[in-house]
Amino acid sequence: MSSSTIASRLKIHRDGPEFSRLVWGAFRIANNRETSEIASIARTVDTCLDAGITTIDHADIYGGYRVEALFGEMLATRPDLRNRIELVTKCGIALTGPARPEHRVKHYNSTADHIRRSLENSLRNLKVDHVDLLLLHRPDPLLDAAEVAEVLEALVAEGKTRAVGVSNYTPSQFSMLQSKLTIPLMANQIELSVTHTAPLYDGTLDACVNYGIVPMAWSPLGGGRLFDREKGNPQLVDLLTSLAEHYGMPGPGTMALAWLLRLPSKPLPIIGSTDPERVTALARATEIEFDLQDWFQVLEVASGRPVP
Template identity: 45%
Template sequence: MEKIKLTEELSFSRMIHGLWRLNDWNLKDQELVMLIEECLDLGITTFDHADIYGNYQNEAIFGKALALKPSLRDKMEIVTKCGIKLLSNQRPDHEVKHYDTSKDHIIKSAENSLKNLQTDYVDVLLIHRPDPAMDPEEVAEAFTLLKEQGKVKHFGVSNFTPSQFDMLSSYLPFPLVTNQVEISVSHLETFQDGTIEHCLQKRVAPMAWSPVAGGKIFNATDEKSVRIKKALLEVGEELGTKELDKLMYAWLLYHPAKIMPVIGSGKIERIRSAVDALSIKMTCQHWYKIWIASTGVDVA
């Protein structure tokens, strides 16, 4: 599989596996080991976590699988996130869901992720959400310390606007390596608000969360989803596939920003279908048919 070079030392697989719903998949440890191995066989080497996924449980589930087969660790890149504090029985001191990007919290959260994941380092740590009260000097101190200690190799952000990205960057002694944002046929905002242009300008490849629009195109009950589904199927007819998710991934892969979709499925056949999207060659006109179906208006 194509690799996307994020820095001199770091590359991600073009398709990324996301563990957001790992706890819902009800996998036994050995089954998760198998799923990871199947991903690696497909060329998916990058795995996306967050401290809070699965009510703060998913990192530990993944960590148990790694402990069962430690040789897997060197074959993968692990991404995790910090900065959101959930209302949770796991965190009784949180009285309201909020963000915390203090030096203290970033370091504690990262160290906790290492413990849960049963690993010595994560490849990339992301700030999960832009924190309007973020002190960029504290973030810079936390990142620098974690990097010096070898606990985190590289840093990025998630759901940041261009100005938030640039502001934080200006305080860091190293570049942010990615911005994980929502991108799909049904969610064009990041194309329209300058986020993806900013990625292109900064030569930062974005990760795409919810790349198949959370499933709403498959059922397609609302008008917009109906339009998109119809356009996907029309384009699919020319391209020789009826698989909606494959077409939605192909639409993202067509774009020059080197979008890296985060596949959120625990079923290997769906993951395989996503990977198959890499062989689809959309044309410019195909891409626009889907764009126009999504916006609901012709281009100007």
């Protein structure tokens, strides 16, 4: 069972960039002094690269708008890295807080002007001349599809991002925006885990297959719920733990990722750990292919009932 059948890299769309199957999310690096240290960030990225993780997920707002700049400082000290990684960032959410005193309420901003300024600001902060994928962070009821299509096409044409996509979109939001674009949206980053399986049934993953794109999966470990024996599902942790032993894997988290990797829509899970040992352990998820019956046993225990 140790011969890998999960490709460690894939194109996110027929005409799109190639990403690593597992993605590292930088959203936590501003959380405390230790994770914010430039050397510490570099160490985590090196660990990722050693484990085959080359795609790194950002958003303008992460860490109260501070994560991209921290990451950019690190990149400035390590000019060898840019060509070995793919960068994803997002725009469109406007947070309140000290970094944006002019914001009175959490809101979205999908104006062409904001999208352009946000990406250009991300490039400055990251100290790069382009990202590989720019996502609209949330579906916005005020998004004007024609206006947004025009600015996204322009940003790709100018080389500021190689590809564009969305995040947290329903299929109808996706097709509405796509209908105004002459280039394909190449990703939908959604919440997806063994404890959040709605996208398997509500059409979200079906639409990804239909459009020929891959989903990116945020909170692929259920945002910690998975391992919380109080608030979570202890039977599920027990099952994943015993399967980890069976497959020779480090622990239940690795198995939870491997469970996602088995989906035919080929989701790219985003792992947010800043602990190199943990990253290395989770990255082993690509080494195994879940047995069919084991997969359904996990689904049964996670959902609390057999399949219909």
